[in-house]
């Protein structure tokens with residue numbers, strides 16, 4: 001009797017131990033799962049793209065930190081469908097068709113996102129069915145740059161086409177001997193002018209592209225005397241100044257040194273002074289100021305008494321190829337002020353325009369001093 005009793009107790013203890021071991025093992029497994037979940041969350045939260053996971057009912061079951069920070073997706077969106085969150089027919093379509101993978105751009109909250117959508121069907125570490133993974137990447141800036149490049153090439157080829165067509169036309173006339181001997185000089189001058197215009201266009205385009213593409217040219221910068229740059233600029237513009245009988249008035253601090261790529265400042269000065277002369281009447285005055293102010297800023301100001309710029313045009317004159325009143329064309333590429341803008345940006349300065357039609361224009365550049 002005693003023996004049977006002991007055997008029963010032993011069996012009970014063994015069963016208990018067995019159960020305890022089993023329960024502990026189950027707990028350990030649960031911990032492993034819990035740990036994996038946390039690791040997985042951490043990984044997804046550290047990714048610098050928005051990630052949203054939807055279950056097999058197309059309802060949101062997880063969003064990462066980036067989605068919270070940038071798309072303002074929060075707990076209020078949990079259990080909402082992608083359709084409700086994005087209200088985008090392309091996204092709805094992928095969910096509806098259960099396509100394995102699709103990539104496209106969508107507009108969401110005023111920004112452009114490149115969206116990757118993957119449809120899968122598996123049990124994940126959350127022990128839920130993840131049906132769809134949506135990954136969003138903000139590409140607003142990149143798309144803007146793409147568009148600007150496209151516009152630039154379209155404009156550039158258009159601008160190059162007209163002088164080229166003229167050159168081809170005149171050359172054809174000459175080659176077909178359709179030009180009278182007394183017209184030769186005129187035709188040659190026209191061909192030269194068009195070729196010159198093309199060459200100025202190409203030069204300005206390459207300056208712009210250099211300004212935009214080179215991000216770090218510190219090692220190529222050198223200290224120059226701005227007075228020297230201004231003198232050199234006025235020297236190259238001398239024939240033009242004389243031709244229009246412009247009176248140049250200079251107010252300048254001597255000995256201002258500036259650490260830069262000399263060509264940048266040369267182009268900046270030249271474009272502004274050239275415009276002041278170009279858009280002024282014969283015999284008028286252009287005032288140039290080159291100073292260092294008490295805030296340690298280099299001020300370069302060009303003031304003319306020319307045709308002026310209407311208020312609604314002031315914001316546009318810095319756009320590439322933008323020229324006011326194409327009918328009254330002065331020679332030019334339409335890139336001069338775009339170069340000015342990019343140069344000022346490069347040296348972290350600012351540009352101010354004050355203008356009144358029929359009265360004149362003042363353009364002021366402020367650059368932080370470099371010493």
Ligand code: ADP
Nearest residue numbers: 275279308317323324332333334335336337361
């Ligand atoms: P452009 O080669 O045509 O001079 P810019 O980019 O230098 O090109 O200037 C853009 C446009 O801004 C010019 O076509 C002109 O209409 C206007 N503009 C620039 N500077 C002046 C100025 N000082 N006075 C009046 N209009 C100006």
